[in-house]
Amino acid sequence: MSLPTEAEAALDAFQAVGSWEQRARMLMQWGERLPALAEAEKVDANLVQGCESLVWLVGHLQDGHWHFAASSDARMIRGLVALLLARVNGLSAVALQAVDLPDWFNQLGLSRQLSPSRSNGLNAVLQRMRELSRMQN
Template sequence: MASNPFGTDIHAEDVVAVMAELKGWEDRYRQVIQWGKKLPVMEEALKQEKVLVSGCESSVWLVLNCDNGHWDIQADSDARIVRGLIAIVLAAFNGKTSQQIAEFDLPHYFEQLNLINHLSPSRGNGLQAIVATIRERAMSEL
């Protein structure tokens, strides 16, 4: 499996806990950027047209592999904030089974993070496109 997007074992609950401690959108935004900086850069050879996520304003590459029933997700973007959003999604989905991905309450997760209402409509749509791509692939394995 690829390395964890944060370089350590961190889960959605950890992301929620960190974000809950921050005051104001600017602090949350900075934290998202920091997580994006920790996201491993995808190998250039993997950044192919066929793995580009449609519906994103910036370029987002998403490579999904199911190994022994658990998803290994690699993703990258040319936009700093999107890299951070990807890291937040990977904290919820990377290393999980298709069933766990299907059952994860993503709307509640994003609500707890208090992010969506601060994103531009195009960023929000892009985030939803990333999530939809992961969920569609995971559901195809159920």
């Protein structure tokens, strides 16, 4: 399965750096590039359940492809969510169901640094994306 363009760019960038410090710095940079959500979107209805940090997620379907936006109060989570968005934005609902989260972060070289709570939180974000895609299909 081919990756969205932004996911390819992320993969190239993360595979090009060797040390965890460089990856952590790059992770923060990805988080900083995440467009801010409007305050009106930071409501309880958009809050992802199952995350230790606050994560808001909104999504819309356009021409059969999903586009998500998210924000978090935690810098590291913002970076991880930005990388998740790079992987899923532009996918159909069917392709979204097939995303393998552990494999994606493994390819990026970040899986060892995902604590169980961060991993659970990211899974919760992906599950919420899947729920949204099912509700509008």
